[in-house]
Amino acid sequence: MTTEIKVPVLPESVADATVATWHVQVGEKFSRDQVLVDIETDKVVLEVPTTSDGVLTDISQAEGATVLGDQVIGTFSEGSGEGDATPAVPQEAAAPAASGGASKVIDIIVPVLPESVADATVATWHVAEGDSVSVDQNLVDIETDKVVLEVVAQDNGVIGKIIHAEGDTVLGSQKIGELNAGASVNTTATATPDQAISSDELASPSVRRLMTEKGLSAGDVTGSGKGGRISKEDVEAAVAAKSAPSAPAKSAPVAAVQDLGERTQKRVPMTRLRKTIATRLLEAKNSTAMLTTFNEVNMKPIMDLRAQYKDVFEKTHDTRLGFMSFYVKAVTEALKRFPGVNASIDGDDIVYHNFFDISIAVSTPRGLVTPVLRDADQLSMAGIENGIRDLAIKGRDGKLAIADMTGGNFTITNGGVFGSLLSTPILNLPQAAILGMHKIQDRPMAVNGKVEILPMMYLALSYDHRLIDGKESVGFLVTIKELLEDPARLLLDI
Missing domain, CATH: 3.30.559.10 (Chloramphenicol acetyltransferase-like domain)
Structure with a gap:
């Protein structure tokens, strides 16, 4: 059966959105609840998960396209040959866990926000992917325009995936990360390197789009954020560094560059x-x-x-x-x-x-x-x-x-x-x-x-x-x- 992939309903104050990243391509298989595409608004990034196992059959709106709420952007066929592929994903996560005991994935969720607060910001992650945590340990601070809310670990385990990095705008009850409960550092070590080198994990959709416009890959940019995450400032610095060699090659004095280098400035976003x-x-x-x-x-x-x-x-x-x-x-x-x-x-x-x-x-x-x-x-x-x-x-x-x-x-x-x-x-x-x-x-x-x-x-x-x-x-x-x-x-x- 063919199922339509639609843009989520947008908030009242948001007129349209942009297709940021397709995580699967036409013909690829996926499993239930896997994120197919990221939809970026001027406030948040919305994830569109699949409702069942299947195969992507069509992408009608490519990355960068402007879309409206509830608009069809693709289709997939349910259950086509997915039976053989489904065990492959859990197997990778479950196999390492056998040495350290069974583990389960617990979603890290933004607390319910007060009625007067529309959204919040991920202020500080106190842990990184692969870190071992204990029950009731503070994992992340969520900042609203009035108070800072703490999100604590519900169980002992290891931090799996951090979905929303520091500075991201999030909504109440939104998933921002995963905790592998019952796991140890050794059990998740094999999965972490693949995630660490993924450009999708290192940069937000808007930053990835900027990198594409500038002709840069993840390897060309040095991330200054936690876990090597890449910001827009890092991309701009990489662009400047890429173009810098041509200027000194002519006759620019090295001393002048050093003098200019001493006059630095730091740009940080205002807190909520x-x-x-x-x-x-x-x-x-x-x-x-x-x-x-x-x-x-x-x-x-x-x-x-x-x-x-x-x-x-x-x-x-x-x-x-x-x-x-x-x-x-x-x-x-x-x-x-x-x-x-x-x-x-x-x-x-x-x-x-x-x-x-x-x-x-x-x-x-x-x-x-x-x-x-x-x-x-x-x-x-x-x-x-x-x-x-x-x-x-x-x-x-x-x-x-x-x-x-x-x-x-x-x-x-x-x-x-x-x-x-x-x-x-x-x-x-x-x-x-x-x-x-x-x-x-x-x-x-x-x-x-x-x-x-x-x-x-x-x-x-x-x-x-x-x-x-x-x-x-x-x-x-x-x-x-x-x-x-x-x-x-x-x-x-x-």
């Missing part, structure tokens, strides 16, 4: 988090009437209070008494007095929040994130310190979940820990205001007609002027100043 940060910051600048007001606060009362009680506080609560707990307490109290600051704009409506979820800006290796401290008004000083510490550790280790990042009515960012003396923080949409804390620095101040050296800190409140008036913003900031300069007011609620 960095792209999201850039988009949101630009949106905040372009879609809000953002204004910043400043004040300064005398930090001596809080510093004296910390010096007096920090040891007994740490002994009692098993956590350090920092400045952030005072900031959060002061902000929470000020938000109660100025509910307009604890609001947001939703279309033509103003949404007033009757809870106090404070976003805390945390610097991580991946970029600046703002995890949320829930119900800050119900937390003690120790609870606030522990909550912020836990969020900072999660951010550092890449363990922040979607639930840690969503929500938040007001943001506190402390650039003072990096030495910033003054700044104008940008709104964290859809919030209406953000408070910037800065470096505490001794400065001469006039106090009761006399000059005193005091530890002073600038406060900066950026706010959306569409929602918050100048009087309200200044009153809010002055309230924070008064509460910090007289911490007893926080306890007495005055």
